[in-house]
Structures are given as structure tokens and as C-alpha cells.
Amino acid sequence: MIIVIASLILPTVLHASSVSAQPSLAPGPPSHASAQPSALILSPISTFDPWRPEDLAMIQNSLIQAGYSVTDLENTSVTLNLITTQLNNYNIVIWRTQVYEQNHITYFYVGQLNDPTTQQSYASDFASGSLDASNGILGASVDFFANHFAQGSLSNVKLFVLISSMSDSLGSILLNAGAASIIEFTGVFSMQYAFADDIATGIIEYLAQGNSVANAVSNTIGPFQTMILEDPLDSTNIPNVAYTGDSTVIIT
Numbered sequence: 499m500i501i502v503i504a505s506l507i508l509p510t511v512l513h514a515s516s517v518s519a520q521p522s523l524a525p526g527p528p529s530h531a532s533a534q535p536s537a538l539i540l541s542p543i544s545t546f547d548p549w550r551p552e553d554l555a556m557i558q559n560s561l562i563q564a565g566y567s568v569t570d571l572e573n574t575s576v577t578l579n580l581i582t583t584q585l586n587n588y589n590i591v592i593w594r595t596q597v598y599e600q601n602h603i604t605y606f607y608v609g610q611l612n613d614p615t616t617q618q619s620y621a622s623d624f625a626s627g628s629l630d631a632s633n634g635i636l637g638a639s640v641d642f643f644a645n646h647f648a649q650g651s652l653s654n655v656k657l658f659v660l661i662s663s664m665s666d667s668l669g670s671i672l673l674n675a676g677a678a679s680i681i682e683f684t685g686v687f688s689m690q691y692a693f694a695d696d697i698a699t700g701i702i703e704y705l706a707q708g709n710s711v712a713n714a715v716s717n718t719i720g721p722f723q724t725m726i727l728e729d730p731l732d733s734t735n736i737p738n739v740a741y742t743g744d745s746t747v748i749i750t
Contacts, residue, residue: 535567535590536568536569536588537561538587538592539557539592539594540571540572540595541570541571541573542572542574542594542608542610543573543596543689545573547689549695550695553698553699556699557592557698560702561590561702563706564705564706569588573609574610575609577609578620581608586653587654588654588655589654590659593661594661594695595607595609596662596663597664603630604667606637606668607637608638611634611636612631628645629642643668647672650676653675653676654676655676656678656679657711658677658679660682661694663687664684664685664686665682665683666742669742670742679741679744681698682742684740685738701714701715709748710746710747710748711746719739
């Protein structure tokens with residue numbers, strides 16, 4: 499069941515920064531889940547749609563204060579192998595990406611660049627159209643995730659936050675793979691002219707304070723519901739925020 503909560507989004511673009519649990523950033527994903535809860539932040543689009551530094555820092559610091567070790571990977575560090583084999587090593591996954599269309603198929607940017615080894619390793623996925631390399635940066639379709647996320651393969655993931663246009667199309671796949679709760683955006687919007695990062699930041703802040711997924715989303719979007727937009731055209735850049743799965747999940 500998907501519960502659509504509200505719509506919103508804002509103009510924000512700047513440079514991404516890194517913070518970590520120690521406070522220096524971990525060099526990469528761990529090979530296995532540790533006793534300390536862990537969070538993974540993925541942003542394969544930081545080269546052309548970077549985080550605002552204050553948003554990323556606030557998310558990282560909120561998770562650290564909630565007791566999580568935090569790994570932040572961007573751009574080409576986000577690979578197909580990471581996505582298909584390493585996500586279950588984390589209790590929280592935040593994936594900030596965007597979509598594009600090629601040959602009437604919608605793809606999510608992965609971040610990894612195309613190369614002959616990748617073409618060979620994922621030959622059947624390229625042949626079926628579930629992977630695309632037309633932009634140089636790899637893109638994966640909904641079918642790719644459906645084929646590579648087996649039932650139970652994300653059973654350690656308590657919360658999956660998808661910051662992207664049309665990310666609701668992945669929700670049921672992630673739930674079937676075992677993720678407990680999904681926060682997602684619906685519709686198509688520009689990451690550059692949107693409130694997506696701000697909303698995600700607010701939600702993580704509320705979650706780190708002990709709120710449930712449902713309450714964190716509701717508390718974050720509440721102020722925007724009465725927002726008076728200076729330009730009526732701004733409403734076209736306001737996507738829906740939704741959650742699916744277990745809305746009672748807390749991360750503290």
C-alpha cells in the first residue's frame with residue numbers, strides 16, 4: 499500500500515560535501531554489516547546536480563547523532579556491483595538520483611561509467627534494455643532492479659529513502675526484497691528547481707529525533723502545505739512525497 503502524503507520541491511544547487519561518523523568519511527562500503535548501525539548515502543548525480551552542502555551535512559550529522567556510521571558515495575563510486583551486492587550491509591540507504599528516457603524506457607542514473615568489462619559482465623541486461631549506456635553514465639531501468647533484487651536480499655535495510663523523480667516505481671521492488679520502509683517521490687521534477695533535498699533533510703532530522711516514518715514525513719511537509727507561492731508556476735515543480743511499507747519504523 500502506498501500512502502501519498504503531499505507535494506513539494508525547491509530551487510537548490512551547490513557543491514556537495516562529506517562528513518562521517520568518525521568524523522572523517524569511510525573510504526567505502528564495509529564487506530559485512532557491523533554491530534553499529536550503518537547508513538549509506540548515494541548520489542550518482544553530484545557532478546551535474548550537487549547537494550547543497552548544508553543539506554548533506556545536516557543529514558550526515560543527524561544520522562551520526564542517532565548512532566549510525568555513515569558512508570557517502572558519489573558519482574562514479576556508485577556502481578552496479580555496489581547496488582546489487584552491497585546495500586544489504588546497511589540499515590539505512592539514501593539514494594539521490596534522477597531519471598531519463600531512452601527508447602521509451604525510463605532509466606535511473608547509476609553513476610558508474612560504461613566500459614568494456616561492464617558491457618561484458620552485464621551483457622544480458624544491456625541486450626534486454628534493462629541497462630543503458632547512451633549517456634556514458636550507466637542507467638538502470640525498473641526491470642534491472644526487479645531482476646537483481648531477489649526476495650529477502652535487502653532484509654537488513656530498515657529504511658530506504660529514494661530522492662528522485664518517479665522513484666515510487668521502485669518501492670514495491672525494494673519491499674519485496676525485504677526493505678522495511680520506503681520514502682519516495684512521485685512524478686517528474688527538476689532536481690535543480692525543487693525542494694527534494696530540503697524535504698529529505700527534514701525527514702531525516704525528524705527520524706533521528708525518534709519519530710516514525712509516518713510522523714517524520716507528516717511533520718516535514720506540514721509547513722509546506724500552507725506555503726504561499728509567489729509564482730503560480732512554482733506549483734508545477736512540487737512533486738508528491740509518499741511512504742510505503744511499515745510506516746511505524748523508527749531509526750533510533
